[in-house]
Amino acid sequence: MLVHKISEVKEKIKEWNGLKIGLVPTMGALHEGHLSLIKKAKETCDKVVVSIFVNPIQFGPSEDYDKYPRTLENDMELCNKERVDLVFAPSPSEMYGENIRLSNDNLTYVCPPFFYVNKLCGKSRVGHFDGVCTVVLKLFNIVQPDCAFFGQKDAQQVIIIKKMVKDLNVPVQIIQCPIVREESGLALSSRNKYLSENGKKEALVLSQILNNIKACYKKGITDIEALKETAYSYLTDKHELEYLEILDKNTLEENQNANENSIALIACRVENVRLIDNIYLGEI
Numbered sequence: 001m002l003v004h005k006i007s008e009v010k011e012k013i014k015e016w017n018g019l020k021i022g023l024v025p026t027m028g029a030l031h032e033g034h035l036s037l038i039k040k041a042k043e044t045c046d047k048v049v050v051s052i053f054v055n056p057i058q059f060g061p062s063e064d065y066d067k068y069p070r071t072l073e074n075d076m077e078l079c080n081k082e083r084v085d086l087v088f089a090p091s092p093s094e095m096y097g098e099n100i101r102l103s104n105d106n107l108t109y110v111c112p113p114f115f116y117v118n119k120l121c122g123k124s125r126v127g128h129f130d131g132v133c134t135v136v137l138k139l140f141n142i143v144q145p146d147c148a149f150f151g152q153k154d155a156q157q158v159i160i161i162k163k164m165v166k167d168l169n170v171p172v173q174i175i176q177c178p179i180v181r182e183e184s185g186l187a188l189s190s191r192n193k194y195l196s197e198n199g200k201k202e203a204l205v206l207s208q209i210l211n212n213i214k215a216c217y218k219k220g221i222t223d224i225e226a227l228k229e230t231a232y233s234y235l236t237d238k239h240e241l242e243y244l245e246i247l248d249k250n251t252l253e254e255n256q257n258a259n260e261n262s263i264a265l266i267a268c269r270v271e272n273v274r275l276i277d278n279i280y281l282g283e284i
């Protein structure tokens, strides 16, 4: 069932009183990565809500908000196949009101701590995580789920959302699900649609770099700088590296040496498409 209004969601969840509700927040253009979240939600909850909303306030002025893929018909087919109980696809005005200027001198924002946002994706995407936390908290308040499901591919996003939930006593359990990859190793992303066939091949360097870092760590190299240096032999003029970091997987703190709690994270542009990926160095 597809609804566009907040009031329709509220009516539905009233009917589900006492049942365990799972929410899978998405921006649509659903792929196997999203479907893995939906499947996990179906396994563990009585009712599953998928939200589909390309959230304007998490895109910077020069980012791809206008051209972000919008494929509601196909998304609905996939959700129906997975027996999703409710799809909530609001308009921007339904979420933020008519004629609202979407800036924080006009709208209440959730601002995650500087320590968590002033690194990795947050460094180049200023304000992005304010937009993410704001819409996620709004969705939590509208749907009132018991659990919400997020992919590990957006590792910084999940850590920040967990922090928000803890700091603001939000009664929602955050469930993180593993990255889904193509057979080639490429992490699934709605933005892969922007890549040519050749671009997709070039994009394999992200997972290759991460796998190699993990292999080197397993061989006993723990010095972070030495691990990061192993990446350079993979990069050509087809790749514009934005960051490669090895941090604590729970706190995003820096250490001098990698350990079983480390995560390696990369962002790199290929054909001007910004791609991200990550890998845990220790056992999960």
Ligand code: PAF
Binding pocket: 025, 026, 027, 053, 055, 058, 132, 135, 136, 154, 157
């Ligand atoms: O990961 C995403 O698709 C988005 O950031 C989210 C969590 C749906 C918020 O708009």
